[in-house]
Amino acid sequence: MPTTTSPLLSGRSCSFFSFFISFSFLGLLVWVSSLFFQPLERKPKKFNPLVIPKSLQAALPFASKRKDIPSRGRPLPENRRAVVMEPHERKVHALVQHLRLIRNEKIKKRKLKDDKKRKEIEVQKAKEEQLSKKCQREERRERYREQDKLKKKIRRNAED
Structure with missing residues (x-):
């Protein structure tokens, strides 16, 4: 072998x-x-927060100071108060919602109309551009014909 x-x-x-x-x-x-391999479970590391002494914070310029801004998330439903509206308040709230709905519908219609109009204008511009290119092409061809005729005339005169 x-x-x-x-x-x-x-x-x-x-x-x-x-x-x-x-x-x-x-x-x-x-x-x-691979039969004996068992995945390792690693606990996520938790780091202690950075502690800056008050005296050092006071000495820092504003741009370098720590900004402790509380989160502005919505409170949980169980932590929120229940709002009970009176009949007049309910009517006013419903009316405001209807007015917002009408306004949003008008805005949607206006945007659709504007989009349609913009597309029509683009189509119109494309047609005009095509026409202008065609006219420019014809003008160039005519100009080149005239130049060619002049050159031929000059050649004939030079031969004579």
């Missing part, structure tokens, strides 16, 4: 069969080692 040299085996000569067996053995090792 002829021997082959494999770049994977760093120049050692072996038969193809032994080469195949060595790779299948490596695959078996990988499979067996």
Whole structure:
């Protein structure tokens, strides 16, 4: 059986069969080692907050001072007070909601109308652009014809 040299085996000569067996053995090792692998559970690290002494904070310029801004998130439903509206307040609230709805619908319609108008204008501009290109092309062709005629005339006069 002829021997082959494999770049994977760093120049050692072996038969193809032994080469195949060595790779299948490596695959078996990988499979067996994956059976015994257990993922590590790492606890997230919790860092202590940065503490800056008051005396040092007072000496810092405003831009470098710490800004302790409380979060402005909405309070949880159980922490909010229940708002009970009186009949007149309910009517006013409903009326304001209707007015907002009408205004938003008008804005939507206006935007749709503006979009439609803008698209029509773009189509119109494209047509005008195409026409102007066609006219410019015709003008150039006419200008080149005139120049060619003049050149021919000059050549004829030079030959005579």
